Amino acid sequence: MLPLNAANLAGLPAGLAVPSYDRSALRTGIVHFGVGGFHRAHEAMYLDRLMNDGRAFEWAICGVGVMPGDRRMQEVLDRQDGLYTLVVKAPDGSLEARVIGSITEYLFAPDDPAAVIEKMASPEVRIVSLTVTEGGYNFNAVTGEFMADNPDVRHDLQPGAAPRTTFGLITAAIERRRQRGVPAFTIMSCDNIQGNGDAARRSFVAFARLRDPGLAAYVAENVHFPNSMVDRITPVTTDDDREQVRKQFGVDDGWPVVCEPFTQWALEDSFGAGRPPFEDAGVQVVADVEPYELMKLRLLNASHQALCYLGYLAGYRLVHEVAQDPLFARFLLTYMEREATPTLAPVPGVDLREYQHQLIDRFSNAQVRDTVARLCAESSDRIPKWLLPVIRHNLDTGGDILLSTAVVASWARYAEGVDEQGRPIEVVDRLRDTLVATAQRQHEEPAAFIANRELFGDLVDNERFVSAYLSVLSSLHHKGAKATLEDLASPT
16 A cells, blocks of 8 residues: 655556646745645645646645644645645545645644745745635624734734734735835635635735834735635545445545536636736636525535535434435425525526426435534634625525524524433534623523624624524424424425
8 A cells, every 4th residue: 555645656556646747847826825635636636637738837835834734634645745646526436536746835823823924925825825715704793893902913913923823824924025126926815705815905905004004004905815616515525435435446545536527617817926827727717706606605614504504403414314315305405495596696607497396306325424513613614704795685685584593593592512312412512601601591582593693794683584484483492493494485
């Protein structure tokens, strides 16, 4: 069994595709914050496609980890010279595997923040990209304001402090480039936020303003922040995935990535210092990303929320099990058709009805083995950005809100921390303690959960929303998830 690294590439089994290009000829042009499974199944994969075509050699990736948990990624990628196996799992059980070679460096910022800053200050780096999760932009979900009271942000604003945050590191690099007369790089968000580039701009300008108003003006005027829509279901890698790669492909990979066949990237063509020819790798480079991103956020991402809490309460633990249940599939399609799609503008080149049914097929892919628990995590960063805009739009226009409101109620029921069989639920959320404590009061105070204005704004003041919410929450408590769905998914 060969360990995956540069020295062993030539000796890997013939059935495993490997980089056809000379990796020693690559030069770092992109620094990426948040090297997880999704980045490696998406942006890094697209660049590897270009490199295998003999292009984009000046756009290799240097990964950066900021969080303590990123150290493991550093250790694995250092050991494997940045290489990893990408395994695409088709619904029929067939596998397609390729070793991806576009990541050539990895820096763990807590060990040496100065090295990270200097890497980004290099003139050859022209893009800094981000997958730092929905919560990584540090803005209030209701007001949109940058949260200056974040302890790590406060630390980074101290004179001479070694930066701890993505904002501190990247802003320090922008300032250094400005001092050296090096043009600013582009900051490219790849996170699931509506207007992710605009969100990044607001957060970085706000942070820079807290440091130096002159620097904030420079960032606002010189740094490009393209919007994008990214899509590929990429579950957490398991030990079973590692063992499958060993057995089927004859390579010992410490952290392979598994994903579905589908992939999409709609990217606004707004770059200040050049970019790879992404369109030649299958990326949709467009003038306006908004129709694509709203389609994805309100249909795919919000549907993930619609299935996960109810599915978990009903006893399901794998996503495909939920999606293959006709009751849940009907509920998801009804939500998409009746409540989400009316909030969307036409999407160029996309049949929305076909897209909805395609989503059910993707969710039903048993080979991917995505977990319901993964979708239930970090709800306080997801629900306000993906689902509440659907509710607000329909409240404003007189549209239906029952099913999307039911998803909020299912989150509140899930957050009680106990399933319908009395088993504990591990609630994973940055606001876990507050959410669980509030949810556990709702038997006595039914509206307690939605009274959190930091998450829900003024929705608690809307009689139609509150009435629908309380009705579903009561049903979940007295009837359970499946019986509630039977009522909700009826044709009328």
